[in-house]
Amino acid sequence: MENTLKIGIVGLGRIGQIHLANIATRIKNAEVVAAADISENLLDFARRHGVENVSTSPESVLTNPEVDAVIICTPTPSHVPYTILAAQHGKHIFCEKPLDLSIEQILAAKEAVELANVQLMLGFNRRFDANFLKVKDMVHAGLVGDPHILKITSRDPNPPQIEYVKSSGGLFLDMAIHDFDMARYVMNSEVVEVYAKGKVLVDSRIGDEGDIDTAITTLTFANGAIGVIDNSRKAVYGYDQRIEVFGSGGMTQTKNNTPDTHEYYNEKGGHLSLPLNFFLERYAESYVNEINVFVSSVLSGEKVPVDAHDGLMATAIAIAAKQSCQEEKPIRVEEILNALMA
Amino acid sequence: MENTLKIGIVGLGRIGQIHLANIATRIKNAEVVAAADISENLLDFARRHGVENVSTSPESVLTNPEVDAVIICTPTPSHVPYTILAAQHGKHIFCEKPLDLSIEQILAAKEAVELANVQLMLGFNRRFDANFLKVKDMVHAGLVGDPHILKITSRDPNPPQIEYVKSSGGLFLDMAIHDFDMARYVMNSEVVEVYAKGKVLVDSRIGDEGDIDTAITTLTFANGAIGVIDNSRKAVYGYDQRIEVFGSGGMTQTKNNTPDTHEYYNEKGGHLSLPLNFFLERYAESYVNEINVFVSSVLSGEKVPVDAHDGLMATAIAIAAKQSCQEEKPIRVEEILNALMA
Amino acid sequence: MENTLKIGIVGLGRIGQIHLANIATRIKNAEVVAAADISENLLDFARRHGVENVSTSPESVLTNPEVDAVIICTPTPSHVPYTILAAQHGKHIFCEKPLDLSIEQILAAKEAVELANVQLMLGFNRRFDANFLKVKDMVHAGLVGDPHILKITSRDPNPPQIEYVKSSGGLFLDMAIHDFDMARYVMNSEVVEVYAKGKVLVDSRIGDEGDIDTAITTLTFANGAIGVIDNSRKAVYGYDQRIEVFGSGGMTQTKNNTPDTHEYYNEKGGHLSLPLNFFLERYAESYVNEINVFVSSVLSGEKVPVDAHDGLMATAIAIAAKQSCQEEKPIRVEEILNALMA
Amino acid sequence: MENTLKIGIVGLGRIGQIHLANIATRIKNAEVVAAADISENLLDFARRHGVENVSTSPESVLTNPEVDAVIICTPTPSHVPYTILAAQHGKHIFCEKPLDLSIEQILAAKEAVELANVQLMLGFNRRFDANFLKVKDMVHAGLVGDPHILKITSRDPNPPQIEYVKSSGGLFLDMAIHDFDMARYVMNSEVVEVYAKGKVLVDSRIGDEGDIDTAITTLTFANGAIGVIDNSRKAVYGYDQRIEVFGSGGMTQTKNNTPDTHEYYNEKGGHLSLPLNFFLERYAESYVNEINVFVSSVLSGEKVPVDAHDGLMATAIAIAAKQSCQEEKPIRVEEILNALMA
Incomplete structure (x- = not known):
């Protein structure tokens, strides 16, 4: 080459x-x-x-x-x-x-x-976003000590078309899958158990398709830590993408990105810009970064940082979450893998 | 009088x-x-x-x-x-x-x-804290629309003495009970189901007493909303007390209180003050406010705002959380009430 | 005693x-x-x-x-x-x-x-406010290195009654005098020269009384540092009281105090609480602190921390600022002291 | 074309x-x-x-x-x-x-x-930065009412080479000139008078060349407003570029841009990222934006938004500032223009 x-x-x-x-x-x-x-x-x-x-x-x-x-x-x-x-x-x-x-x-x-x-690299682009990278680096460098609690907030500004919902696999497989990948990545530990509580609060048509639009998912990691992800299909104030890791040595968290840093005060109150509207704006740089990494990995022969195994695990967690939500009980990820690989 | x-x-x-x-x-x-x-x-x-x-x-x-x-x-x-x-x-x-x-x-x-x-008033003092009051007022005024997701972070700076743990009823009954009361108060809706995941990550002696020191608790409310509380017995950076309510019309959240508002920048980074250390500092004003309300309610004959029923419900949620954690499945609060009132 | x-x-x-x-x-x-x-x-x-x-x-x-x-x-x-x-x-x-x-x-x-x-102690209460104390302590501890630039923002929510303006001595003597005292206090160095630019932008009746309502005042300190104070009689968003010290080793600054820490986001934007409205709310604790210090100083026989000399110097700076504003040139504080003590 | x-x-x-x-x-x-x-x-x-x-x-x-x-x-x-x-x-x-x-x-x-x-367009790139654009738009839209006070903080992370200082024209002409252009641009009004206080606090070699490295410059605008710019050649925490406009209707301000939005708390305190280091990082997007505007203006035949007149006025203000600093008195910009055009 x-x-x-x-x-x-x-x-x-x-x-x-x-x-x-x-x-x-x-x-x-x-x-x-x-x-x-x-x-x-x-x-x-x-x-x-x-x-x-x-x-x-x-x-x-x-x-x-x-x-x-x-x-x-x-x-x-x-x-x-x-x-x-x-x-x-x-x-x-x-x-x-x-x-x-x-x-x-x-x-x-x-x-x-x-x-x-x-080589096969998967487009989990959020791994290449400056905020998530910073938190990952800090956690891996031991700055929060032993991680105890992971929190991810992941809310879209608007639900997808109903047509998309019909074939997407649902909220856990088309949306939260990014968060599941992030959870494994930041915590540097596999998810062993999932409990998900899902609701239809945004749009009843989503429920008609057997999907949910709002969820809180509890994760248990192999290293003993626990985590929670909250998802919504519709945040009227824009794309809400935050992470927090708490551990024995401290806590690190990120805020949303905004188009500018202004604060405005008048007699009615203080005012801030809204978060960047959606993934095209919010993650624009991450799309550049991930392809740069792909290109340099392939050219140098180094292993790509996100591969089929990562896709496998994120999908297994998503399937476990979906099943947990339907059966109203915690599900072990191993069960999913064993059942489907049997 | x-x-x-x-x-x-x-x-x-x-x-x-x-x-x-x-x-x-x-x-x-x-x-x-x-x-x-x-x-x-x-x-x-x-x-x-x-x-x-x-x-x-x-x-x-x-x-x-x-x-x-x-x-x-x-x-x-x-x-x-x-x-x-x-x-x-x-x-x-x-x-x-x-x-x-x-x-x-x-x-x-x-x-x-x-x-x-x-009259009997209970000392759920956090209801009288300016931050929590603000969020409650905004939610009740409809500023977040229909509430969809409640998030409470509640972490102590240090675990209690082991002697205390032996008789306190454990994390859900002695610590998270404040958060359960806050959940009912802010959401203006009863908790109908609880799922709690608990861990011993801070101090194994707490586990020896049959208690946990770290937990993520998922709540389901009668109004359809869902919520999550994360608790830890030990946050090295101080008392971490935050709340967020997300709904169809927006999201409101609070940050921790600090002794001053300074930001300091040197060649090593930006620096902020830590949160106020513990409840005596953080909630000092709430203790004044709650007694003021008690005194004025009794003198005027108006009903006190936190009564035995509130204590009952917070305790029932705590017992449900404890049982959920032990039995590894969601528990309905009604079950707890029915079983114990039978 | x-x-x-x-x-x-x-x-x-x-x-x-x-x-x-x-x-x-x-x-x-x-x-x-x-x-x-x-x-x-x-x-x-x-x-x-x-x-x-x-x-x-x-x-x-x-x-x-x-x-x-x-x-x-x-x-x-x-x-x-x-x-x-x-x-x-x-x-x-x-x-x-x-x-x-x-x-x-x-x-x-x-x-x-x-x-x-x-003993004679003067009521420069802002010296006893947590934010200003923190900045003073940091500067005196050398955390900003050699101080180079001081910035004070001091804006009132509303102008005083015109009757008050007639006898108060004007903006520099009744309002900015607090800032002049703070400048000497935080910088730990005397002001040697003042240049003030004043304007009537808020209310022409203030101008009718020979006073101004808006000012930018440049200070030169004995230690070589320089500073600037901006004053306004009317900030529609409330009492604006901030300080910043920049030096060879870093920069420290404070924000305004607010009644709560909430941030609210809806489709129109992000929203914050306004600053505490005026000095009674903003400096409530400083009034307690200053009397505590007065009482303990008198009882112990220690020297009070703000005395007649401090009053003298703040007043001399204010007079220099007033004269600078009128004569449109920088004025040395020594001139004021010499002329009046002659 | x-x-x-x-x-x-x-x-x-x-x-x-x-x-x-x-x-x-x-x-x-x-x-x-x-x-x-x-x-x-x-x-x-x-x-x-x-x-x-x-x-x-x-x-x-x-x-x-x-x-x-x-x-x-x-x-x-x-x-x-x-x-x-x-x-x-x-x-x-x-x-x-x-x-x-x-x-x-x-x-x-x-x-x-x-x-x-x-067409001749000048490279005042900061006009095309998202933060400054936002403030300019808000001021021009009347959101601060009548502007009363402008504040610009402009500090470089490191002084230039001494060789550069020898021929650059000095701090006002090579560095603050950006701030003078910004002042005119944001306030939509000409600067009529300048008073500058300059000091050599960073590096005595800069003083040896007859230049200064620290300055506070007071501006008076044709519309009656006043403003202040503080400059330093060396901020150890990085490139400090902020603006604030205060007026009869409110106040708007911007913060520095950072590489990420993380906040980290451990037992020593809260921690933030430093500002982006220097102009290449901080203003990267503004360089793209300004050339886009140049290209589209030329292709469409529309007037470029920054022209020789803007260069003329910014330079005249800088010369006035330099002269004010040397002569220790306020200088009217008209004097500079008249003297040099005579």
Whole structure:
């Protein structure tokens, strides 16, 4: 492989466009040499960014001999088949989360990339956000001592379309999965048990689809610590993304990011800016950072920092949470893994 | 009753001294006319504050004809017998929390005060703290819309003596009970179900006594909202007392109180003051406020704002939490009430 | 002198009442044994707080043999004559600021108390506020290294009555004088030069009286540091009282105090409480602290921490600022002192 | 002119590289077609970013017929001659600040661009920073009512090289000039008078060159408001860049930007991140924004938002400040303009 990683992107929706633009303008040592989307009218975006080889056939990109690595941004059901196809053609793979909603499929992808001896990195982008990185670094450096309590607040500004809810796997698998990954990452310990309490408080149509929109999930970690995540599909004041780790040596927490730092006081009170509205603004830099790490890992041959195992574990926790919520009792993650791998 | 409420205090330990000094110096329309403690050497405190009638017999105060109202600050096991005795002698009663660790005893006290037609107010002092009051007022005024998620952080700076742990009823009954009361108060809705995950992470001797020192407790409210309380017996940075309420219309939260507002920056970083160290500092004003409310309620004949029913419900939630933690499953509060009232 | 300081208060307006109530309820080792105000209807306040010896003759209090120390809260023109009378009768004196608007009068009072060998403490109460104390302590402990820049923001919520402006000496002498004292105190260095730019932006009637309502004042200190104070008679959001010290080793600053710590977010933005409204709320504790220090200094014979010299220097700086503003050039404080002491 | 602005850059030092990289990667509708630096070894940077036409002759770029607009990032003495040359060849010009240290030279450049009917935009990048923009927008929208007091804190993390100080024009002309521009911009009013107090407190070698390193500058605006800027060449805690505007209707202020939002508490205290270290980090986005505005203004034919007049006025204020500091009296800006334009 040369000094520049030649990348093919499949899927040119919102997140595919972000990766393409970032590589075109802000990522060193990488260029997009091919891009595909089944929708013809999304291809122009790639053309405008100088990608000459564009097509409506994702397979052509995944098998293109000029491509060193692929970025998979298509809908979830295609993640595993595309990962397997790319692996079979010797491509390194960056795949958006979730890898899949089922443990079996994730294991199939894991096996394929191991067999092909290629790297597979998952897009848990929040790991590459400055706030979460800082907390992770502090915890891993021992600044909170032994971690005792993890708290994650994760609330979206608006619920997704009902159509999306129907196939997304639900709040735990499409939304809280980021928080489950963050929990494992920051605590540096596996989640062994989950108890989730879910409610439909935002929109009854979400309940009609068998999903929930509000949840409090208690986690128990292998290292003895406990944690709690609170999720909501709708925070009227914007995207609420905070973390706190408390331990024997102290506590560290982060606040939301805002577009500016102003404080305004008039006779009615003090006023602050709202948090950045949603993930595109809030996590913009993390999307650049994660691809930078992917590119440099592949070029140097170092192991990528988020792999299929991480996808597997986050998904298992999410399935445990969903089951806990339905059965109204705590569920051990091991049960999920054993049952599905049996 | 005259314009000034004549108060007798029984129990002159730490909290008894606070109430006595506050009445002597900062509470209008009240004076301490009698005080008792079984320990002779605590009586001097009362004498120095001008109380002439001091004795080692609490009963003499509780039955003193000159006394209009009593403040009971003795150890928990005497709360109910003293309450009943005082009620039988027509005294209004302010009793420190918890009223008792058992539902039956609480009901006995409740019955006695109703029979005697006197008022009984419980010392859930945090209800009278400016931060918690502000959040309560905002929630009740509808500023967060329909409440969806309640979050309370409640961490002590240091665990109590092991001797105390042996008889206190444990973390849920001696510490989190304040948080359970706050949950009901702020949300204006009863807790119907509890799930608690407890751990011994601070001091193994606490575990030896069958108690825990770290907990995450999930609450389900009658109005459909859910909540979570995280407790620790030891926060090295001081007393951590925060609340957050999230709902369909917004979110309100409080920070800890600090001795000053300074921020200091040098080449090593930014620096802030620690939270006020413990409840005596943090809740100093709330102790004044609660007695002011008690005095004015009794003098005016208005109903006190925290009564035996509140003590009953907070205790029932605490017992449910303890049982949930032991049985590793959610417990309905109704079960506790029914079982014990059967 | 006995263990309890017997205090006489003259002047029972707003600040006199505060001192009287504080001594009655929150100050150890002191009691008010006499009080006077020329207005008969203010005497009831003293009677209600148990002061038996009340009169409409301040002189009777200042010369009362039973009085150990006096607190002078009458209008400014009487401060020096009352101080001299009290000193001649061997009383220690706590006098509200300013001691006087003229350097000569201040020196006369200084001479009288020195001759009588009594203590004279001035009511620069902000020195006893937790925020300002913290900054002072940090600066004196060397935490900002060599101080380079001092910044004080001092804005009132509302201008005083026009009647008051007519005789107060103006913004520099009635309002900024607190800031000038704070500047000397925190920096531990004398002000040697002043440049003030004043404007009438709040209320033209203030200008009609020859005063200003908005000012920026640059200070030069003997230790080489420089400072700036900004004053306004009217901040619609309440009492704005902040300080910042910057030096070779770092920077420390304080924020305003608020009634609670809440932050509220809804779809319109983030919201905070306003600062405490005015000095009675903002500096409530400082009034207790300063009298505590006065009482303990007098009882122990230690020197009081704010004396006539401090009053002299603050007044000289204020006069220099006023002159600088009028003559539109920097003025050396020494000039003021020399001219008036000549 | 086509849809894409063809840009030539002269000067490939630190700021020239920033602009080149930003245009190459983050600016739409513009490309760098030529670049020059007299230092051969800086040309590689341009080559690596795909600029084919690179040379050691700035003149060749300024006169290149293929170039629509030039960005001048060379040392200050060449700004005006290069501006004039470029204007004579019909190029639109973006020039780094200061345009020149002398009023005459600035006027010469102004005349040349007016004659050539080209646009000249100055690099007062802070106008394009989110925090300053927010405050400006709020003030211009009337949210603080009539502005009364402006406060700007502007402190560098480290003094420049002594060599730089020798020719920079000094603190007012090389550093505070940004603050003077900001003052005019935010207040939407001209500065009519300046009083500056300067000191050498950071490094005596700066004093040896006749410059100062610490200053407090009082500004008087045409609209009656007053303002103060405090500057230091060395803040050990990093780049300190704050603004506050106070008026009849309220007050708005900004805090420093930090790399993350974490707060950490341990037994020693609370801890925060330091401000972003210096202008490259703090104002990174503003450099992108200002070139975007330049490009879109030139392409659309709209007037650029910062022009030669702005450079003229900021320089005049800086010269007034320098003179005030030396002569120890307030100086009217009109005097400076009149004297130099006479």
